[in-house]
Amino acid sequence: MNTPFSPSGSLTAPDWGKLAPALFVLLWSTGFIGGKLGLPHAEPLTFLLWRMALVAVVLLALSVWQKAPWPSSWGTVGHIAVAGVLVHGVYLGGVFGALKQGMPAGSVALIVGLQPLLTALVAGPLLGERITGRQWLGFALGLAGVSAVVWEKLSLNIGGPLGIGLSVAALLGISIGTLYQKRYCADMDLRAGTTIQYAATGTVLAVLAPLLETMRVDWTADFVFALVWLCLVLSVGAIFLLFALIRRGAASRVASLFYMVPPVTALMAWALFGEKLGPLALGGMVVTAAGVALVLRRT
Template structure:
């Protein structure tokens, strides 16, 4: 009976914590790498290597399976949105804005997801969940207004990160809309490879290979971004999405502001204004309401 209890134990909370730590720390690691390498070349190399590693591991473990071309195309589109567009725009933005500020903006993903999840996925938000989303976004808005108003962040870089937020929300919804028979890791590998292939020609046309400055910090950050973020974090994210509604899963992004600010401060010495800390309070309350405010019903299979 004890063995059965161990087998049935739900490790999802542990996986969620691991995802949040990997995802939020990747912003600071990216900021380190961007000091030595142009953003699109960095991402193209990261995605191509991650996709090759994941699909190679799938082949060794017997997890590669034949799926219809339509599903491959859908996974490739999600890869372009999730990797090439979301992170491409984020990294370009992070060349002029801080990593912690980027994490705060991206944490607004639940609001966009919730607004579209109703008509597209049939998800219904309870009043408590709506209140949680409102509180969370109020906290995000407080931080954004503080940073932009004080001139601490670049407006153009902020617009790039906001565009990245839109593509991330679109990718989240697309994942919930599309059914695929591909194993989780195989799907993640296809998406990474698609993102890398989409970014590579753009990177080669707009950035110079001579701008890359080989160094130990670049190598360490690149490996962390590839193995920790692209391989581990994205696989965990799709696992979480496959087990939760789009709105509830996206609510995890409300954890990113405090974690992103913390990693930016610890690793990069980025300043954390008092209003940033004040903004974390409604964000934390929003997390609790969104994740515990009653069931979210969906007409789409989970």
């Protein structure tokens, strides 16, 4: 009889391929929830500095314990560090900064949700990926679905110019970082590589945070929970999944998963905080799911 588990108790390769995208979307979507809980008690760069430092220590211990292979050249270390600063520093710094400026989470998610289209536009020339007509249709449906969710939930209350600028910076950071990761360091060991990335990002934040913020933290239960959740679930679990998916598939197909984040985040906010979620938003989620399915389908 066929079993979904291998003799060692781990999921087999086919099951991993089916479950990983959905699990990534679920985990990644909790980022806005964690930010909403933690940001009232710390400034954005300070919050991220604590997050990067704690995760770097955890992953360093894991890498040493499991004897993970480290990069063989400083050039490779540099590429890994650049990708990390883009994915972790620029993206998260932009998102947290925009939320701190008072932008609604859904508005930030809508701007960052343009990533799949931006990635698709440049993935061909940079990585030699071919985007089919069916996939372009999927991208368009995904964007339409995300727009419907945010339109009903927030009436497109985009916010001020600084918040918009930080959101665009986050969009560029995650888009360029994903492509850079795919091209220059897709073969890195996830344990050692992400340790380097978090350490590099933490170093940058250690310089910027004292210059731009007071670095004051209110160590409330909400903040501690948000910090632990974002460190372990987002910065370890979701990022490992993201890089594993990038390694296994085309960058444009992986990027399409981010279309599902705003709808799933809206569902979580509705369940946890009672935020509005009406028929238009629900319809948008269905359209978004259809668009992602078109992009991810192989045949």
